[in-house]
Each structure stands twice: as C-alpha cells, then as structure tokens.
Amino acid sequence: MRELSVYYCPKCGYYGYYQLQRNAVCPKCREDMVTLSISYQDFMDLSCEARDELLSAHIIAAASPYVRRLLAPHKTNNNREIIARMGDRITELEIENEKLNKTIEWMHQTIWELMRKTKGLDPGNKESSETGIDP
Template identity: 80%
Template sequence: MRELSVYYCSKCGYYGYYQLQRNAVCPKCRVQMAPLSISYQAFMDLSCEDRDELLSQHIIDSSSPYVQRLLAPHKENNSREVIARMGDRITELEIENEKLNQTIEWMHQTIWELVRKNKGMVPDDKINPDQGIDP
C-alpha cells in the first residue's frame, strides 16, 4: 500500500492527503494540486502555524515573478520578523554561554585541585573524588 502524500493548491492554499497524484485535485479551484516536499508524518508533526507558513512559502515560491518582486521589499524591510528572529537567537546564545561558563568553572576548580594535590599542598585523604577537596 502506498503512503499518503501531502498536496496543496497553489491558487487557494487548500491542502489534502492523497495516495495517488491523479486524485489530488483541488475541490475549490478544480486544478491539479502540487505535492509538498515533506512527508505526511513530518507535515502532521508541524503545528498549525508552521503548516500555514510552509504552505504560504510554497505558494509564494510557485507564484509569478511579479508577485515575488512585490514581496521582496517586505521581506528585506520586515524589521519585526528580523527582531523576533534575533531575539530568539540571542536567547539561545545566552543559554549556551551559561552552560559553557559553568563547564569552564568546573574545569578550573578541577585543575586547581589536581595542581594542589600534585604539589603536595593537600593530603590525599582530604580529597573526595565525588566532590573535590574536603574543607
């Protein structure tokens, strides 16, 4: 049995799931629907907003060059979208930076404990392997 594929209408945005491409005809526009380059399961895993964004992008990509030229300045000057993406990226980088700082701090403490142990500054019985040097 063939898997379901996702098809969409490039005119109205209607989408549906079909096994055969010949069955993929838009019920509103009565035109042949185009397949999406995503598997049925991956499409089902998307949120409604992500599905709408994917379909919108496919409709814009398949539209006439005139429509694409009209939308080009909007894409370049859409500061809200750019700011939102930059804000998300900043948050990701701050989280990553915090993790790296914690790792560096742990490594620094471990290295100094080993230096003290090797120099004989701390007796071996004062070192707890799980927690470092006992106070």
C-alpha cells in the same frame, strides 16, 4: 498499501492527503495539486501556524517573479519580524553562553584539583599544611 502524501494547491493553498498523484486535484480550483516535500506524519506534527508558514513559503517560491518582486520590500523592511528573530537569537546565545560558563567553571575546578594533587597541596595532606601554601 501506499503511504499518504501531503499535496497542496499552488493557486489557493488548499491542502489534502492522498495516496496517488492522480487523485490530488484541488476541489476549489480544479488545479492539479503539488506534493509537499514533507512526510505525512511530520506535517501532522506541525502546528496550524507552522503548516500555514510552510504552505505560504511553497506558494511564494512557486509564484511568478512579479509576486516575488512585490514581496521583496516587505521582507527587507519587516522590523517586527527582524526584532522577533533577533530576540530569539539573543535567547539562544544566552543559553549557549551559560553552558559555556558552566563548562569553564568545571574545567577550572578540575585543573585546580589536578594541580593540588600533583604538587601535593591537598587540604587533607600534612605536607601542604607544614609548608603554609594555600591553594
């Protein structure tokens, strides 16, 4: 049995699930529907907003150059979207920075432990207490 594929109408955005290409006809526009490059299960796992964004991106990409020219200023001047993306990026960088700081702290502790062992400066070692050297 063939697996279901996700199809959408490039004209109105209606989408449906079909096994065969010949069955994929938009019930609203009577246009042939186009296959989405995502598996049925992955599409089902998306939220409604993510599905809408995916379909919108495909419809705009397939749109005429005129539509793309109309939408170009919106993309470059959409401050709220830019700020939201920047906020997400800041959060990602803060998480990455925290991980790197923990790694550095771990490396620093490991290096000092190795230095103490190689120079005989273990706190429990008599030799280190006799020389009066503090790590």
